[in-house]
Amino acid sequence: MxxxxxxxxxxxxxxxxxxxxxxxxxxxxxxxxxxxxxxGEKVKLPGEAADKPNVYEFGTTYDEIFKDLQNKNKTLYTENGILHILERNKRIKSTPERFxxxxxxxxxxxxxxxxxxxxxxxxxxxxxxxxxxxxxxxxxxxxxxxxxxxxxxxxxxxxxxxxxxxxxxxxxxxxxxxxxxxxxxxxxxxxxxxx
Structure with missing residues (x-):
């Protein structure tokens, strides 16, 4: 076993x-x-509207994505949990990877x-x-x-x-x-x- x-x-x-x-x-x-x-082809996260996702290249660090979203609309991305997800992700590894x-x-x-x-x-x-x-x-x-x-x-x-x-x-x-x-x-x- x-x-x-x-x-x-x-x-x-x-x-x-x-x-x-x-x-x-x-x-x-x-x-x-x-x-x-x-x-996926790109990393996609919800944006301020359903038809306007935030799109990043694989290999963009979770920290860079976190800072970008925080600068765009900290309140929205805190309330919808995206910043929390990115904080967790940063503790696990540095970047999203494509299989x-x-x-x-x-x-x-x-x-x-x-x-x-x-x-x-x-x-x-x-x-x-x-x-x-x-x-x-x-x-x-x-x-x-x-x-x-x-x-x-x-x-x-x-x-x-x-x-x-x-x-x-x-x-x-x-x-x-x-x-x-x-x-x-x-x-x-x-x-x-x-x-």
Whole structure:
């Protein structure tokens, strides 16, 4: 049975801002070997109007984004929780990262929405297979708001604990996922890809 550090985990959402970062922070505190990413073309955050998001390049630091939004409208971005999210993110890592740009290898990729799951599978399908090792890609949808990101982080933590405690991950994964799905009433998507 693997230890908590043996399984390399990536949590992935669209902008590497809220859902993946909440789970990244939670899993790190539990001792998991975890990274987080986004799959979008750009980092997008709510703006002053629904049709005017704040858009940043991946690699722009959380601190730079924080200062930019604070200068634009500190009251709004404090009230809607964005500055709080950025403060949390700065404690975890320095910048949002794009999954498609990483060379890191993982055993488990957990996505937070079906569109992101599809983007991860598309990227993995086009990537050069080097080691031919199995990677499990798992998705369950988490609404992109502060409360649901917190609940989602707990659920991801539970799922990772179940996976780490499986006797043989590749043999037991379907049973683990079915039990998790039933217990939490979350529809799960699962694919196996090679890395």
């Amino acid at each position: 693997p230890s908590i550090n043996d399984i390399r985990i990536a949590v992935i959402c669209s902008s590497n801002m809220n859902r993946s970062m909440e789970a990244h922070g939670f899993l790190s505190k539990k001792g998991f070997n975890v990274k987080s990413y986004g799959t 498609q740009d990483t060379k890191e290898k993982f055993d488990l990729l957990i996505t937070c929405e079906e569109k992101v799951y599809d983007q991860v599978l598309e990227h993995m399908d086009s990537a050069t297979v080097v080691e031919n090792s199995i990677v499990h890609v798992i998705n369950f949808d988490i609404t992109d708001n502060l409360d649901e990101a917190t609940v989602g982080a707990f659920l991801i933590g539970d799922l990772c604990s179940l996976i780490v405690n499986a006797e043989d991950l590749d043999d037991d994964i379907e049973e683990v996922l079915a039990g998790f799905e039933e217990k939490n009433q979350k529809k799960i998507l699962h694919s196996i890809v090679f890395n």
